[in-house]
Amino acid sequence: MLAGLVRPEAGSVQLPASRVLTQDAHLFRTTIRANLALARPDATEAELxxxxxxxxAREWVASLPAGLDTVVGEGGRPISGGQRQRLLLARAVLADPDVLLLDEPTEGLEMAAADEVLAGLLRARAGRTTVVVTHRLAGLSEMDEVVVLDCGRAVQRGPHNQLLAGPGPYQDLWSAELLVS
Incomplete structure (x- = not known):
């Protein structure tokens, strides 16, 4: 509902001004600058x-011959999935909404980089609402509240440490993630 993709079956939902970063957000065949400016056309060079x-993405963009003025192709070609995801995340951050909904914001990034990017994002968004939808549990200790969904229903909720303290799906998922990382 927060993304505006589902309507309530009963009652009403008042949506705040929000920006959504989805796994399939689009990059257009234009410059990196123009793709970012979609979020805020009046953004300064420093804000970009x-x-x-x-x-x-700072080092990668700085390494490009034309920097922010480098043209990316339709859908972000020929850049990598991780570079594409970073540009989409930069665009969402540039919008600086009161409520930011991020769907798998670090998908396609290496684990260490993903953790660093998410932590930096949360620090920069302090005092505002950021909703992160993810299958990866690393970084959730920084969240005020974690909601565990199963088949579309909330089955557990609370702070990370509280959810780890007792048995339940979150503790099971955490243990499984530790085994594969």
Missing amino acids: LAAVRLSG
């Missing part, structure tokens, strides 16, 4: 670069 830095 700050968003790029926060997304972890």
Whole structure:
């Protein structure tokens, strides 16, 4: 409902101004600058670069011959999935909404980079609402509240430490993630 993709079956939902970063968000065949400016056309060069830095793409963008003025192809070709995800994250961050909904924001990034980017994003968003939808549990200790869903229903909720303290799906998922990392 927060993303505006599902309507309530009863009652009403008042949606705040929000930005959504989905796994399939689009990059257009234009410059990196123009793709980022979709979020905020009046953004300054410093604000664009700050968003790029926060997304972890600063070194990559700086290494490009035309920097922010490098053209990416339709859907982000020929850049990697991780670079594409970082640009989409930078665009969402640049919008700086009161409520930011991120769907798998670090998908396609290496684990260490993903943890660093998410932690930096949460620090930068302090005092505002950020909803992170993810299958990866690393970084959730920084969240005020974690809601565990199973088949679309909330089956557990609370702070990370509280959910780890007792048996339940979150503790099971945490243990399983530790085994594969």
